[in-house]
Amino acid sequence: MTKKIEVDWGLCESNGVCMGVMPEAFRLEDDDTLTILQEEVTPENEDQVLDAVRQCPRQAISISE
Numbered sequence: 001m002t003k004k005i006e007v008d009w010g011l012c013e014s015n016g017v018c019m020g021v022m023p024e025a026f027r028l029e030d031d032d033t034l035t036i037l038q039e040e041v042t043p044e045n046e047d048q049v050l051d052a053v054r055q056c057p058r059q060a061i062s063i064s065e
Helices: 017-021 046-055
Strands: 003-007 026-028 034-036 061-064
Touching: 003 034, 017 026, 017 046, 046 061
Parallel strands: none
Antiparallel strands: 003 061, 026 034
16 A cells, blocks of 8 residues: 655645655745645655654644555
8 A cells, every 4th residue: 555645734834844854755835835746655765754744843744545
């Protein structure tokens, strides 16, 4: 089963902490909205994704299966 990055858009404040942890997966746009560039969680990026989940100040990021 494929794991994916999920963002609770109601909680997300587009602080950009996730982008600092994993810029290849998250981008903060010029209008301060967050874009997920790479939503699939792979064995190669799982540690970074988990770090982004832990560091999100609003706990808006999660992993779904």
